[in-house]
Amino acid sequence: MSDDTGMGTGSETATAPVDLFAGLEETPGVDKPDPILVAHDVVRRFGGLTAVHVQRLQVQRGSITALIGPNGAGKTTFFNLITGFDKAQAGAWSFDGTPLQGRSAHRAARLGIVRTFQLTKALARMRVIDNMKLGATGQLGEHFLPAFLQPLWGDQERRIEKQADRLLERFNLTRVRNDFAGELSGGQRKLLEMARALMSEPSFLLLDEPMAGVNPALAETIVSHVRTLRDEGLTVLFVEHDMDIVRTISDWVVVMSEGELIAEGRHSSIVTNPAVIDAYLGAHHGTPLDRAEQDRQLAEADAAITAAEGEGEGAAEAADEGEAADEEGQGS
């Protein structure tokens, strides 16, 4: 693929050609110059637990915004609320000036907000090309009576098929065009889900852990696709746990913890933000947030071990670290 730009080397910068965030204060809830999504006081409670309470959030148009936070922070719930898959108890949010609260999922999607899911939802017993064609909106043939009359929707169907084939080509899925989606590999399904979401020509794409369970080479492909989409004018909001990927592609990072927005800013300021480190690690400060940090800590630990050789004091600390890792590994 020609548009592959690679990732994880730390040499390239992640910002858009024009810096959309120039001069912004890096505080939670800060106003953006041209927000596509504006949310106020969004609250979702499950019984006594407040899963989401986002007081203020704006998402900048044409940017890639990462939504990060420890497991259970409410990221996916917030996604579900925004896209109409869950109902908020309170709050108001609008997309491009259109109020969205109380809208069902399919109506939000028709406005141009399309999401993917943490667990990929390929439509297994439908062929790849039919998965794609389904993604197009405003199809006359989806109404009951016109459905009987192929001449009414035949032209539209051919246009949709052409569009689908172009996207399949772009996502390198042409080879499996006529296979059942259930026969694809996990990675191909991720790509299919993204390609299918693009069939509706959305203006706002919400990706829930697009790289989860994907091998590094494919993750790189997905990263480059997301970047290309941003450069074409799409706004992308994505949930991700891999801080390397967040660093590589996000223009802006929003951090949630225990349902609330605790920090916003560029990646560089987020990783040093004490509130974020607290949220991720609780009392266990020091777990690395990226590879450079990890390498530095490993070097330090090596040095410490060399120094303390023979004293056998390392065991307690190792156990502590293990605990922190366990906490992160729990399901969200």
Added chain:
Amino acid sequence: MDWAEIISATARTGVGTTAIVYALAAIGLNVHFGYTGLLNFGQVGFMGAGAYGVAIAVDVWGFSLWAGIVFSVFTAVLLALLLGLPTLRLRASYLAIVTIAAGEIFRILIQNPNWRETTGGANGISGFSDAFYDINPIADGSYGFGPWHYSARSLWALLVGWGLVVVFALGVGILMRSPWGRVLKSVREDEDAARSLGKNAYGFKLQSLVVGGVIGAFAGMYQAIEKSSATPGNYRPETTFFVYAALILGGVARTWGPVLGAMLMVALLELVNGILRGAVTEELIPSSLMDTTQIGQVRLILVGVGLAALVVFRPQGLFGDKREIALEDR
């Protein structure tokens, strides 16, 4: 044992009116279960609504037969909305519970002696289909060849019945090749994915329930008009499971699966019936083991075992795609 007679009875039953009724009901159920993934366990309710809709409208209220058919379709649409509106927003299993209960409620209501003047109670309603046989264009006489010989009256009923089967099977086939059908299949595969792509999954499920229900009502209407009688005994819950058996035997989510499945199922039932009857009367099966009154039950047991074997060894049915079925749980 008179094998010639057993075989020809089987051949007659395979294309007879019972096959037509099951084929129509299974085409409707295929829309629900095969294409949309709706677990409708009360297809018999739609059949009953169809039968009693036309019977009551014609016999009690004095409608013409044709107005009665229109009224009957209207009844089926109402029933579909009544069952679907509250349950289709919930998980699939709720529709299953509600439909199986609704089918039974319907049967108990029409048996209610207090309403005998309208529903005929346990005896049902009869003698309302003169208009159907009056327009029979076939001249009197006997028609047919081989094991198939029919009076003009039976032939007329068969031709109309198979005509309906072909029209509905083709109609569903056309629908399922359209973008409308594509949305139904996406709802079957994953409702949330469909919604995330801007499809009103609830609306499509409701449409599916209405379409399949109306086809089910035509099965009931045909059964009632052909026999000129509607009785509660025809609308027991097991009828729904016979319809499922026919559908699975033929192949789920196939255009002609439910039709061929229904023909095969009733033919098999007749074949087993004939063989058992012959074996019992000729004492091939000792009378201490079973007598002729038990044939009905025993053949159902055998067919049940056969269907279980089918589901294990050939889950795609006779005409399904094994590759497609294997993807179901992935």
